[in-house]
Amino acid sequence: MDIFFFILFATIAVVCGISVILQKHPISSALSLVGVMGSIAVLYLALGAEFIAMAQIIVYAGAVMVLFIFVIMLLNAGAEQAAGRSWMAQLLGIPALLAMFGVVAYFIQSYFGNAGFMKFGNFKGGSAQSVGMALFTDYLLPFEVTSVLILVAILGAIVLARKELD
Amino acid sequence: MQNLWIIPALPFLGFLINGIFGRTLSKALVSAIAVASVVLSFGWVLKVFFTAGDLGANPISEHYFTWIRSGVFEVGWDFAVDKLTMIMLMIVTGIGSLIHIYATGYMAHEGGYYRFFAYLNLFMFFMLMLVLAANYLLLFVGWEGVGLCSYLLIGFYFLKKSATTAGNKAFIVNRVGDFGFSLAMFLIAVNFGSLSFDKVLQAAPGKPAGTLTTIALLLLVGACGKSAQIPLYVWLPDAMEGPTPVSALIHAATMVTAGVYMCTRSAPIFTHAPIAMETVAVIGLATAVFAATIGLTQYDIKKVFAYSTVSQLGYMFLGVGVGAFSAGIWHLMTHAFFKALLFLGAGSVIHACHGEQDMRHMGGLKKYAPHTCWTLAVASLAISGFPLTSGFFSKDAILGAAYTHAPWMFWVGVVTAGMTAFYVWRAFWMTFWGEYKGHGHPHESPMSMLGPLMVLAVLSAVGGWLFNVPKILENMFPVQEVEGEMTLTMISVAFGLGGIALSYYMYVVNRELPAKITSSLGWLYTLVYNKYFVDEVYDATIVSPTVTGSRVFLWQAADQGVIDGLVNGVGREARGIGGWLRRLQSGNIRSYATWVVVGAVGLLILMSLAYGMQGGGAR
Amino acid sequence: MPEGLQQGAQQILANGVPISWYLILSAVLFTLGVAGFLFRRSIITVFMCIELMLNAVNLSFVAFSNMHRQVGGHIFTFFVMVVAAAEAAVGLAIILTVFKNRGTLNIDEVSSLKN
Numbered sequence: 001m002d003i004f005f006f007i008l009f010a011t012i013a014v015v016c017g018i019s020v021i022l023q024k025h026p027i028s029s030a031l032s033l034v035g036v037m038g039s040i041a042v043l044y045l046a047l048g049a050e051f052i053a054m055a056q057i058i059v060y061a062g063a064v065m066v067l068f069i070f071v072i073m074l075l076n077a078g079a080e081q082a083a084g085r086s087w088m089a090q091l092l093g094i095p096a097l098l099a100m101f102g103v104v105a106y107f108i109q110s111y112f113g114n115a116g117f118m119k120f121g122n123f124k125g126g127s128a129q130s131v132g133m134a135l136f137t138d139y140l141l142p143f144e145v146t147s148v149l150i151l152v153a154i155l156g157a158i159v160l161a162r163k164e165l166d
Numbered sequence: 167m168q169n170l171w172i173i174p175a176l177p178f179l180g181f182l183i184n185g186i187f188g189r190t191l192s193k194a195l196v197s198a199i200a201v202a203s204v205v206l207s208f209g210w211v212l213k214v215f216f217t218a219g220d221l222g223a224n225p226i227s228e229h230y231f232t233w234i235r236s237g238v239f240e241v242g243w244d245f246a247v248d249k250l251t252m253i254m255l256m257i258v259t260g261i262g263s264l265i266h267i268y269a270t271g272y273m274a275h276e277g278g279y280y281r282f283f284a285y286l287n288l289f290m291f292f293m294l295m296l297v298l299a300a301n302y303l304l305l306f307v308g309w310e311g312v313g314l315c316s317y318l319l320i321g322f323y324f325l326k327k328s329a330t331t332a333g334n335k336a337f338i339v340n341r342v343g344d345f346g347f348s349l350a351m352f353l354i355a356v357n358f359g360s361l362s363f364d365k366v367l368q369a370a371p372g373k374p375a376g377t378l379t380t381i382a383l384l385l386l387v388g389a390c391g392k393s394a395q396i397p398l399y400v401w402l403p404d405a406m407e408g409p410t411p412v413s414a415l416i417h418a419a420t421m422v423t424a425g426v427y428m429c430t431r432s433a434p435i436f437t438h439a440p441i442a443m444e445t446v447a448v449i450g451l452a453t454a455v456f457a458a459t460i461g462l463t464q465y466d467i468k469k470v471f472a473y474s475t476v477s478q479l480g481y482m483f484l485g486v487g488v489g490a491f492s493a494g495i496w497h498l499m500t501h502a503f504f505k506a507l508l509f510l511g512a513g514s515v516i517h518a519c520h521g522e523q524d525m526r527h528m529g530g531l532k533k534y535a536p537h538t539c540w541t542l543a544v545a546s547l548a549i550s551g552f553p554l555t556s557g558f559f560s561k562d563a564i565l566g567a568a569y570t571h572a573p574w575m576f577w578v579g580v581v582t583a584g585m586t587a588f589y590v591w592r593a594f595w596m597t598f599w600g601e602y603k604g605h606g607h608p609h610e611s612p613m614s615m616l617g618p619l620m621v622l623a624v625l626s627a628v629g630g631w632l633f634n635v636p637k638i639l640e641n642m643f644p645v646q647e648v649e650g651e652m653t654l655t656m657i658s659v660a661f662g663l664g665g666i667a668l669s670y671y672m673y674v675v676n677r678e679l680p681a682k683i684t685s686s687l688g689w690l691y692t693l694v695y696n697k698y699f700v701d702e703v704y705d706a707t708i709v710s711p712t713v714t715g716s717r718v719f720l721w722q723a724a725d726q727g728v729i730d731g732l733v734n735g736v737g738r739e740a741r742g743i744g745g746w747l748r749r750l751q752s753g754n755i756r757s758y759a760t761w762v763v764v765g766a767v768g769l770l771i772l773m774s775l776a777y778g779m780q781g782g783g784a785r
Numbered sequence: 786m787p788e789g790l791q792q793g794a795q796q797i798l799a800n801g802v803p804i805s806w807y808l809i810l811s812a813v814l815f816t817l818g819v820a821g822f823l824f825r826r827s828i829i830t831v832f833m834c835i836e837l838m839l840n841a842v843n844l845s846f847v848a849f850s851n852m853h854r855q856v857g858g859h860i861f862t863f864f865v866m867v868v869a870a871a872e873a874a875v876g877l878a879i880i881l882t883v884f885k886n887r888g889t890l891n892i893d894e895v896s897s898l899k900n
Contacts, residue, residue, distance in 0.1 A: 002801045010810050017814050020837055021821030026829045033833050036814070040840055047807070047851045052843075052862050059866055060840070064873045068833060071877045075884050077829055093823040096763045101816045103770045108808045116852055119801030123851045126859055134856050135863070146867045153871030160878035753896030755831075759822055 002120050005046055013039040024079045026072045030065060037061040048123035051131045168214050170228050170245040170298060173255065176207040177290035184287065188280025197270040200283035204266050204290055208259035214247065215256070221249045222641040227300060234303075241361055246300035249638055253495060254297040254427055257502050261419045262290050264618035268510050269411035271614030272517060282322060282409070289315035293420050297427065301362035302351050305428065309347065309392065312421045313340045319416065320408040332404035339401040343391015350384035353377070363431065370434040382435050382442030385428065386449070393425030393479050395453045400701055402476055406468040410513030413468060418475050418505040423498045426482045430491045433643070437489065447487025447571070451578055454480030456698075458585040462592070463684075463695040466523050467512045470593050474549070475505055477586060481564055484579065490567030492643045496635035497564055500556035503629050504548040507622035508590075511542040514615055515597055518608040525593060529600040534608040537616050539598050541623040546594050548626040550587035551662040556630030562655050563636065566648035576654065580661050587665030595673035807848035814841035828880050828890050832873070839869045 016035035023029045037060050044053035135143055180203030188196050218226055225248035234241040247255070266286065273282055289312060296308025314337075321333030351361065357377050358366045370378065389395070394402040405417050416422070429436060429446065436443050454477045461473035478501050485494030516523055518535045532539045548557035561583060569576035602608065610616075636645050648654070672679045684691045693699070750761070818841060821834035843862045850858025884890060 006802045006806065010806075013810070014813055014817070017817040017837060020833060021817060021825060021830075026827055026833075029830050029833050033837060036837060037840060040844055043807070043810075043844065044847055046802075047847050049847045049850070049859055049862075052847060052859050055863065055866060056843075059870060060836075064836065064870055067873060067877060068829065068836075071880065072829055075829070075881070075890065077827060077890055090824075092764060093760045093820075096760060096767055097816055097820055097823070100763060100767045100770070100819070101812060103767060103774075104812045104815075105809060107770070107774065108805055108812065112805045112808060112852075113803075115804045117800040117803055118807065118848075118851055122801070123854055125854065125856045126847075126850070130856050131859050131863070134860050139860050142864060146864060150867065150871055153874050157874045157878040160875070161881045755892050755895070756823055759819075763819055763823070 002046065002118065005120075006043070009039040009042045009046075013043070026077045027069065030068050030072060033068075034061050034065050037065070046120055047118060047126075048121070049126040051126060051128045167228065168218065168226055168247075170214070170226065170247060171230065172210050173207050173214075173259070173298065174291045174294035176203045176210070177287040177294065179203060180287035181284050181291060184280050185284035188284055191280065193274070193279055196280045196283055200287055201263070201266045201270065203287055204259060205263045207290070207294070208256075208263050211252075211255045211259050215252060218247070221247060221252055225249075238359065239355065241301055241303045243304065244300035244362065245298040246363070247298065248642075250427075250430065250495065250642065251297055253499060253633075253635065253638065255294070257423075257499055258290070258293050258297060258420050261502055261506050261622075262293075262415060264621055265411050265415045265419075265506065265510065268414075268513070268615050268618040269409075271612045272411055272513055273409060274612075276409070278322065282319075285315055285318045285322070286411075286415070289319065289416060289421075293424075296424055300364075301360075302354060302366070303361050305431075306344075306347060306351065309388075309424060309428075310344065312416070312424065313337060313344070313392070316340070316405070316416050316421055319412040320405045322408055322412070326407070329407040332401070332407040336401040336405050339398050340391045343388045343398055346384045346387025346391070350381050350388065353381045353384065357381070367432070367434045371438055373438075375439060378435050379439040379442050382432070382439040383445065385432055385435070386442060386446055389425030389429050389483075390449065391425075392428075393422050393483070394476050395425070395449050395480065395483060396456060399453060399457070399476050400704060403469055403472045403697070406466070406472050410468070410509060410516060413472070414506045414509035414513070417472065418509050419502040422475065422479055423482070423502070426479070426486060426494055426498050429483070429486050430495055433491050436486070443487050443489065445487070447484050447568075447575065450480045450483025450485075450487055451568075451575055451582075452480070453477065454484065454582045455578060455585075456480075458582050458589065459694055460697050461589040462585060463691065465525050467515065467525050467528075467593055467597065468509070468523055470525075470589060471505070471508050471512060474508070474586065474590065475501075477582065478505065478549070481561065481579070481582075484568060484575065485564035488564075488567045488571035488575070490564060490643075490646070492636040492639040492645070493560065493563035493567055495639065496630075496633075497557075497560035499633060499635060500548065500560040500626070500629055503556055503622055504545040504626040507541060507545040507619060507626055508549070510615070510619055510622065511538055511545060514538040514611040514619065515542075517611050517615070519604050520606055520608075522604050525596040527604040528597045528602070529604075530598070530602040531608055532598040534602070535610045538611065538619065541616075541619040542594060542598075544623040545626050546590045549590050550666055551583055551658060552666075553659055554631070556626050556628070558659070559630035560635075562651075562658055565658050566651055566654050567646070569650075569654055570646070570648055580658050583658055584661035584665040587662045588669045591666050591669040592673055595669060599674050600677075804848055804852050808845055811841045811845035811848065814838075814844070826891055826893060828883070828892050828895075831892060832876055832880070836869065836873065839865060 013036050016032045016039065019032035020029045020036065023032060037056060041053045041056045041061070044050075044056060180200050183199050184191075184196055191199075214226070218224075225246060227244065227246045230243040230245070232240060232242045266283075269282070269286065273279060276282070292308045292311030292315060294308075296305055296312060299305040299308060317333045317337040320336050321330045323329045354366055355361055357373060358369055360366060387398075391398045402417060402422070406413055408416075436446070457473045457476035457480065461470050461477065464470045464473065478497070482494045482497050482501070485491070485497060514535065515528065515531060515538060518531060518538065519528055522528065544555075548555040551558045551561045565576055565579050565583070568579050636643070672683075696702075750757075752758075815838055818834045818838035821837065822831055825831055825834065843865055846858040846862045846865070848858075850856065850862075880890075883895060887895060889895075
């Protein structure tokens with residue numbers, strides 16, 4: 001069962017990912033990205049990360065992507081024009097990417113090739129309770145700091161995007 | 167402690183004062199300082215002479231400080247005085263004083279007065295250092311120093327291109343000789359372990375003949391440069407560009423004799439290297455003849471005397487070469503007297519004719535400049551070897567020793583003596599007899615110039631039997647008997663008188679004869695008149711290739727091409743690489759991102775190499 | 786060959802999905818994100834690819850957390866999400882400003898840092 005779910009949702013994620021980078025209109029890319037996030041959320045669930053899966057749907061797919069779509073609508077971003085390309089990106093990019101993927105895949109295989117198996121239900125520590133416990137005891141400081149971070153981000157966004165008073 | 171250092175220090179003090187402050191001092195003060203420094207130095211020499219006792223038995227030696235110490239090799243700042251040194255000291259300071267006094271009159275109307283006397287005093291300092299030195303290195307210091315002063319003084323009229331060129335020529339040709347001297351010093355240091363005279367000269371007899379010959383030949387190269395022997399004599403005639411007192415002091419009486427002095431000082435080395443001695447004698451004789459032939463044809467009065475100096479120096483080397491060292495020194499002394507007198511007299515003549523040096527525009531000066539006339543007559547008699555003059559004694563000593571060594575040398579030398587008499591008296595008749603052919607009105611010179619002339623005339627006349635040098639130097643160089651001395655003397659006197667008579671006939675009695683002879687000799691005359699084209703040959707074979715080679719190869723190819731190319735090329739390449747690298751800063755976000763990815767891949771690979779690739783993971 | 790494949794398939798069915806597959810999936814998604822970043826021209830699309838990359842990394846964190854049976858990976862994912870949200874907000878505000886000033890969303894034309 002696990003393998004079936006994995007293969008299904010992994011395929012969906014990859015296809016949507018390819019769609020993100022290949023679509024012409026930003027809206028289509030945004031919607032594909034939502035698809036990626038959804039399938040990843042399912043994979044989280046399969047890995048026993050309930051809280052994170054929910055947070056992914058609510059925060060990422062629900063808030064961040066909506067923000068993206070708002071901005072696209074605001075800017076009236078149209079389909080991308082096919083204009084001049086950066087030759088450096090073409091020339092070096094593709095080999096570099098392939099090389100990067102190759103190296104990373106090789107390392108994964110050699111380090112974690114026999115690291116173990118995932119079965120649904122073999123890790124129960126991803127519940128909201130355990131995450132909350134860890135968050136408010138071991139990781140309290142970063143938690144408080146992120147709240148300041150969010151404050152700063154809000155301020156920054158407001159300052160940058162407001163209309164100039166003339 | 168005789169405080170020998172005072173002797174060179176006084177002229178050096180004069181140089182400092184006149185050199186630094188001379189521009190602001192009056193001419194009288196400058197002259198006073200310059201002359202006084204040399205005269206006082208002469209006075210100190212006399213004082214040393216009279217209070218030192220027998221210098222043959224107890225030579226004076228003073229050590230001031232150790233200059234170089236490197237392992238066992240030591241060179242000290244040492245002065246030493248023995249009889250040979252004392253003779254040289256008297257000549258240098260005595261004649262130096264006379265010429266300084268003369269120069270105050272001669273240079274009275276010239277610009278750069280203080281500079282002239284500063285250089286002259288500096289020259290005296292270096293020459294005295296050379297003479298007083300007790301080791302080869304200190305002698306070399308003086309040697310180089312007088313070369314420098316010669317250059318400065320030849321090029322005294324530095325606005326004249328010919329003068330500066332002549333100064334360069336003198337210095338460069340000297341340098342060639344100095345190179346030989348330096349090599350000799352290296353060999354001496356290596357073989358003897360020391361450069362000081364007493365150590366080296368005492369150990370000389372024990373060394374292998376090959377080593378000594380090499381050292382002696384290299385010393386001879388140095389002497390040829392300084393004393394204007396073949397092949398390095400070419401600078402001396404050109405050195406006449408300098409003021410006449412310079413020609414008298416440096417190029418007649420003192421600097422050019424340094425080579426002879428040095429060879430005499432190194433006598434133990436030479437006497438044990440027979441091949442070198444033979445070379446010295448042959449070169450000296452060849453130079454004597456060669457220069458005498460050129461002197462026969464010249465019209466510039468100073469050039470005649472310049473070639474005469476080269477020729478007489480050849481005589482001195484001949485004397486040294488055949489083993490008659492003291493005869494060579496005797497001739498050095500008498501030559502200093504009469505050659506200085508000849509030059510100073512020539513200066514007086516030039517002064518009288520308002521700067522004219524070509525004898526074809528002189529004549530009849532007997533009635534305009536009588537004192538100059540009789541003093542020059544005495545000098546001419548002395549150089550011709552007229553009986554009982556100083557030149558007679560010294561020249562006959564040399565010729566006698568030459569006969570003992572190899573008779574053919576005697577005959578060549580005697581013929582040369584005849585030529586010497588001829589060209590000197592030719593100059594005399596052309597200058598003082600007949601009608602005045604120049605412009606303006608010639609006049610006699612002031613007393614400041616005539617005084618030294620008269621003193622030197624007396625010395626030229628009696629200096630020979632007054633200072634019997636071979637007797638003085640008896641303990642260093644034993645006097646040798648010459649067979650048939652009286653006959654040889656009469657032969658050489660005959661040649662001398664013949665030369666005088668022939669010149670009188672050709673230049674007083676039968677005035678057209680010289681022109682007829684020169685035209686009939688045709689190409690031979692042209693060859694000799696143009697000094698055998700030696701300068702032209704040197705220029706074509708040595709100078710021009712060197713200059714062209716330096717310009718084309720060293721300057722353009724090596725300096726501009728290689729070195730500048732390298733340096734500029736490095737700069738250019740750096741700029742090029744910088745320009746190329748600049749393209750990375752394209753402002754294009756995507757290309758930046760690409761580089762980030764490339765870097766990340768690189769880092770991944772590096773990390774894997776650093777931490778090793780272990781198979782299998784944890785657990 | 787079919788024998789080994791049969792055995793491998795049986796093994797997987799019995800034991801579940803190997804962890805390395807999750808990690809490989811994460812690498813694939815990350816590479817796709819980088820590819821999009823390098824080759825797309827609209828700023829907004831580039832931004833979205835950044836979000837894609839972050840998601841891929843989150844996936845690998847959670848996979849590791851499962852492997853080690855610890856909750857630390859989840860916490861880190863949590864913080865990544867927080868930061869990503871903040872960054873998205875500020876980044877989009879910047880994009881708005883750039884659009885206001887330059888009038889274009891073409892990333893190649895925003896190159897004032899050019900030499």
